[in-house]
Amino acid sequence: VRIARFTDGSEPGFGVVEGSVEEGTAEIAGIAPHPFGPFSFTGVRRPLGEVRLLAPVLPSKVLCVGKNYADHAREMGGEAPARPVLFLKPSTSVAGPGDPITLPPDSERVDYEGELAIVIGRLCRDVPPERAFEVVLGYTCANDVTARDQQSADGQWTRAKGHDTFCPIGPWIETDLDPADVALRTTLDGELRQNSRTKLLVHDVPALIAYMSAAMTLLPGDVLLTGTPGGVGPMRADQTVAVTVEGVGTLTNPVRAR
Amino acid sequence: VRIARFTDGSEPGFGVVEGSVEEGTAEIAGIAPHPFGPFSFTGVRRPLGEVRLLAPVLPSKVLCVGKNYADHAREMGGEAPARPVLFLKPSTSVAGPGDPITLPPDSERVDYEGELAIVIGRLCRDVPPERAFEVVLGYTCANDVTARDQQSADGQWTRAKGHDTFCPIGPWIETDLDPADVALRTTLDGELRQNSRTKLLVHDVPALIAYMSAAMTLLPGDVLLTGTPGGVGPMRADQTVAVTVEGVGTLTNPVRAR
Known part of the structure; x- marks a missing residue:
């Protein structure tokens, strides 16, 4: 899967990108708390074009x-x-x-x-x-x-x-x-x-x-x-x-x- | 003042070191949330010899x-x-x-x-x-x-x-x-x-x-x-x-x- 970080204007969070970017059908589905362990879907779902993608991770190094x-x-x-x-x-x-x-x-x-x-x-x-x-x-x-x-x-x-x-x-x-x-x-x-x-x-x-x-x-x-x-x-x-x-x-x- | 991080066996926290280390009268007084803004004393106070000092800060770099x-x-x-x-x-x-x-x-x-x-x-x-x-x-x-x-x-x-x-x-x-x-x-x-x-x-x-x-x-x-x-x-x-x-x-x- 494709895991992104994004904001739709509120708190940044992680999400899974689904659908096709090329065909314009891609959406992002929010997940929590983060992808480094078990996570669940938050219910937030947005067309990819309507959110701002952030650096997909904030690395310690x-x-x-x-x-x-x-x-x-x-x-x-x-x-x-x-x-x-x-x-x-x-x-x-x-x-x-x-x-x-x-x-x-x-x-x-x-x-x-x-x-x-x-x-x-x-x-x-x-x-x-x-x-x-x-x-x-x-x-x-x-x-x-x-x-x-x-x-x-x-x-x-x-x-x-x-x-x-x-x-x-x-x-x-x-x-x-x-x-x-x-x-x-x-x-x-x-x-x-x-x-x-x-x-x-x-x-x-x-x-x-x-x-x-x-x-x-x-x-x-x-x-x-x-x-x-x-x-x-x-x-x-x-x-x-x-x-x-x-x-x-x-x-x-x-x-x-x- | 001297600001340390310490643990007395429970959660690590910041504290202020008071008194004389040389004379053995030093104590640590817990502060919260952290020393990078306004902080208050937590009420925790321990002889310095009874706590474990940690790296005084966890730097991002x-x-x-x-x-x-x-x-x-x-x-x-x-x-x-x-x-x-x-x-x-x-x-x-x-x-x-x-x-x-x-x-x-x-x-x-x-x-x-x-x-x-x-x-x-x-x-x-x-x-x-x-x-x-x-x-x-x-x-x-x-x-x-x-x-x-x-x-x-x-x-x-x-x-x-x-x-x-x-x-x-x-x-x-x-x-x-x-x-x-x-x-x-x-x-x-x-x-x-x-x-x-x-x-x-x-x-x-x-x-x-x-x-x-x-x-x-x-x-x-x-x-x-x-x-x-x-x-x-x-x-x-x-x-x-x-x-x-x-x-x-x-x-x-x-x-x-x-």
Whole structure:
């Protein structure tokens, strides 16, 4: 199922998206208390077009991996490292579908990086790869927005990747997906800029969950970013960026000057 | 005042520490709902020795600066950078006073790094240095525990500094402190290993708050680590590390093999 967070003007809540987005018949049915345990339907039901979708989860942490597609590692001037290189984005960087990505005034170049994101379903640590899928709630699209000039200036990537709005996720969490080989595409103003498949991940989803959960405890709602393929590039104000993960959906965000 | 989090066996809560720890007359008086707004006393009052102190806050993020004392930058083989180098520790790394620091099995060298920590009192962004103290709730001691071998192997510092228990903070938040020039000391099994003063910070407290809040929104309870002075070194299982900030108190943690 597709699990979203939404507001119809009152308190934000979780909901299940039913019907077809393409055919315009999609509706959202409210659930409570949350999707990380048993939940029930609240009785609220709205046409999807009449609610505002929010980031589908508010993660305690967003744990990411760098250079996890060989073509992106090459375009950054190196090779994919033998071990995953981990970094964090702060929860304050999370934005929802449709939310503007705000360009910080102190960067000259802000890039999109389309990615498959994993949403963790339960507290876990030291998860063996063969049990990795047991701790996954589902998958969503993410944009690991990066101030490229700050990334190279700082060495550490925290500031470059940590600005407010630099982690759009959404539009919802798809719980029924085999992430082994799905298409991942990023468009800028409708032009295809990244076009890859998750089978090209250097470290695949089970390997990443095993490695990340050996480094630190993962909590329900934590979001793991799996890396971006080749084709990264800059965004300018008033452009629109969209990340599509096959089987999940499309995350679209406008870009705005601050 | 000194604000702590504690449990006497029931629900954890915040409290104010009164009296003298040295003379054994200290007591903790429960407050509710929390210290980030108006609070009242709950009527609970216990001798400090009869409660368990917890990490004084559960931060949404721990935002840190590297190489912010010149002598530490030198011992790491470089110079203090002109701009602060930021990195994040995950909330899962936070531990309380007395909690064991657990050595991960995949590191050969885990170092202490004693630091002054700032606890943010309210949501803020783009704080000018001259108004920085308005967003501070208070100060505590922190240990930016670091798997030194992983730090150099990874390049990015997230894994090396992000393991569970790698961010002890406490024992409480001192709200009445001028952080401009206080002593900062770290001992290992009682032996003095770090001995500096905050006047030697390359980027001082107002400058750090300004820089960090320009990079991302800070939330109430967020913890900012200000950097460690020279003298870092490894800890082994069954040793005890203590970080003292003059005017705040001493944060003591045993070290344990996992």
